[in-house]
Amino acid sequence: MNLSEFFKKIISGVISLGKGMRVTFYYLVHPKTVVTQQYPENRNDLKIFDRFRIRLTMVHDEHGFHKCTACTFCEQACPNGSIRVYSQKGKTSNKTELNSLIWKMDRCTFCNACVIVCPFSVLKMTTEFENSVFDRRLLAVNLTRYSGPTSQVLMKVADTEERRKLIEPRGVYDGEVYLKIKK
Amino acid sequence: MMTTLTLVQKIQESLAHDLWVSVGLLLLGLLCLGAFVAGLGLVLVYVERKVAAHFQCRLGPMRVGWHGVLQTVADGIKLLLKEDIVPLQADKMLHVLAPFLCFLATLLAIVMIPFSPIVQLADCNICILYISAVSGLGILGILLGGWSSNNKWSLLGAMRAGAQMISYEISATLAALVIVMFSGSLRLSQIVLSQHSGWWIWRAPGVGLIAFLIFLIASIAEINRTPFDLPEGESEITGGFHTEYSGLRFAFFFLSEFINMFVVSAIGVTLFFGGWMPFHIGNWQAFNNIMDVLPALFWFLVKTGTLIFFIMWFRWTFPRLRVDQLMRLEWKVLLPIGFVNLFLASFMILGRLYFFPI
Numbered sequence: 001m002n003l004s005e006f007f008k009k010i011i012s013g014v015i016s017l018g019k020g021m022r023v024t025f026y027y028l029v030h031p032k033t034v035v036t037q038q039y040p041e042n043r044n045d046l047k048i049f050d051r052f053r054i055r056l057t058m059v060h061d062e063h064g065f066h067k068c069t070a071c072t073f074c075e076q077a078c079p080n081g082s083i084r085v086y087s088q089k090g091k092t093s094n095k096t097e098l099n100s101l102i103w104k105m106d107r108c109t110f111c112n113a114c115v116i117v118c119p120f121s122v123l124k125m126t127t128e129f130e131n132s133v134f135d136r137r138l139l140a141v142n143l144t145r146y147s148g149p150t151s152q153v154l155m156k157v158a159d160t161e162e163r164r165k166l167i168e169p170r171g172v173y174d175g176e177v178y179l180k181i182k183k
Numbered sequence: 184m185m186t187t188l189t190l191v192q193k194i195q196e197s198l199a200h201d202l203w204v205s206v207g208l209l210l211l212g213l214l215c216l217g218a219f220v221a222g223l224g225l226v227l228v229y230v231e232r233k234v235a236a237h238f239q240c241r242l243g244p245m246r247v248g249w250h251g252v253l254q255t256v257a258d259g260i261k262l263l264l265k266e267d268i269v270p271l272q273a274d275k276m277l278h279v280l281a282p283f284l285c286f287l288a289t290l291l292a293i294v295m296i297p298f299s300p301i302v303q304l305a306d307c308n309i310c311i312l313y314i315s316a317v318s319g320l321g322i323l324g325i326l327l328g329g330w331s332s333n334n335k336w337s338l339l340g341a342m343r344a345g346a347q348m349i350s351y352e353i354s355a356t357l358a359a360l361v362i363v364m365f366s367g368s369l370r371l372s373q374i375v376l377s378q379h380s381g382w383w384i385w386r387a388p389g390v391g392l393i394a395f396l397i398f399l400i401a402s403i404a405e406i407n408r409t410p411f412d413l414p415e416g417e418s419e420i421t422g423g424f425h426t427e428y429s430g431l432r433f434a435f436f437f438l439s440e441f442i443n444m445f446v447v448s449a450i451g452v453t454l455f456f457g458g459w460m461p462f463h464i465g466n467w468q469a470f471n472n473i474m475d476v477l478p479a480l481f482w483f484l485v486k487t488g489t490l491i492f493f494i495m496w497f498r499w500t501f502p503r504l505r506v507d508q509l510m511r512l513e514w515k516v517l518l519p520i521g522f523v524n525l526f527l528a529s530f531m532i533l534g535r536l537y538f539f540p541i
Binding site (some may be wrong): 021031 | 240
């Protein structure tokens with residue numbers, strides 16, 4: 001290594017160190033670059049990013065109906081079996097319809113596979129993240145609000161009274177959730 | 184030329200006629216030193232955490248007190264109350280002794296620093312020699328700590344510390360020697376006074392700046408801060424020499440590391456930036472008079488604080504070096520440049536080629 005190369009190396013090294021120092025100094029003097037959120041204090045104006053995935057929900061329209069046909073694609077796509085689709089035969093028709101859709105949050109990896117695979121975009125990840133509970137059993141929930149046919153089938157029935165006969169309301173902890181399973 | 188009595192000289196004087204006055208002065212000095220070191224440690228840790236956070240787009244401590252100002256106090260109390268674990272296979276006496284040895288070296292160095300013309304605990308005619316000798320004691324503390332822990336990580340860290348610090352000691356001393364030659368004294372207060380007409384960093388053209396850069400790099404390596412924190416190397420050897428330390432003993436290692444940063448900056452300021460001398464510009468009489476109004480202690484702390492900020496800036500920007508890179512930097516880059524610099528400086532002094540020769 002000759003002498004000019006020696007000094008060239010030193011100078012290029014110093015320049016690259018200077019570049020790094022400029023970047024960090026920019027962060028220091030620009031407080032707007034801070035990404036930390038003071039969580040409990042800013043709870044009211046908390047900004048949550050759209051791609052944040054926490055709670056799986058089922059999309060229900062303004063009448064409270066969903067488009068799920070109980071095709072079990074989501075159940076098959078789930079890598080660790082945290083979704084289970086329970087279907088039933090329809091009351092009037094002989095078609096398969098959704099009874100309940102159980103989602104076990106405690107084992108979910110939030111991989112989004114069920115949302116991607118759903119042919120009718122029924123499932124959706126929401127950003128509701130304050131989900132702590134004191135009992136683990138409360139984490140297995142039923143996502144559908146009723147058991148019965150899809151909104152398409154229901155909207156063909158003009159009479160609301162007739163519609164009501166076709167469906168049966170379902171609560172959050174109805175169906176095969178942990179709470180119902182006896183030890 | 185000003186002559187001031189340091190605390191040690193006062194104690195020696197009063198020892199002749201009144202023993203109790205000297206004992207009182209000694210206790211007062213120790214108390215002041217202890218309070219200063221503890222307060223400085225708290226402030227530096229807080230500043231470091233805040234500065235580091237903002238360098239990394241974070242906020243740092245925000246919960247304890249206004250913007251987390253009491254965070255370090257809370258941490259200190261936590262460390263005091265923590266269980267103090269000594270490993271079963273450890274060499275108990277050395278394990279207990281090591282952190283205090285490390286801390287002692289720091290305290291011994293801080294004694295010699297001239298904070299202002301009237302604040303200096305002790306002064307002697309071989310200050311630079313004394314400080315470079317005493318900082319070797321700190322290495323002993325780290326080596327003993329790593330050795331006595333009876334742990335492979337600790338031993339590796341300690342050995343790295345030994346190799347690194349002893350190598351870089353040479354460059355730091357060579358850089359300090361340049362200023363010693365220019366000012367013609369090893370006494371720190373004398374070095375400060377010799378910079379009355381200008382700080383050595385610019386009065387010794389080129390040579391002063393190179394000496395300062397070498398001193399800065401070598402002393403950062405000596406106090407083993409990032410980018411030279413191989414003895415700790417959390418990602419490689421799980422904390423290095425202080426892997427097995429907890430509670431108060433760990434706090435002493437931690438504190439001495441931060442006080443060392445202050446000591447190194449203070450010595451750098453004393454050698455290259457005129458110590459407590461105010462900032463003057465040539466013949467601007469009015470400007471210089473305004474600068475003189477500010478107290479010497481203020482100037483010293485501002486300069487030292489700036490240098491400390493730079494050291495923190497380095498820490499949170501640069502990645503850690505590899506062991507072979509570290510050794511190459513010292514023996515193949517810093518040392519030859521340091522020697523050439525020393526030669527150039529001696530020619531400059533002989534030929535009176537620097538500004539305002541005495």
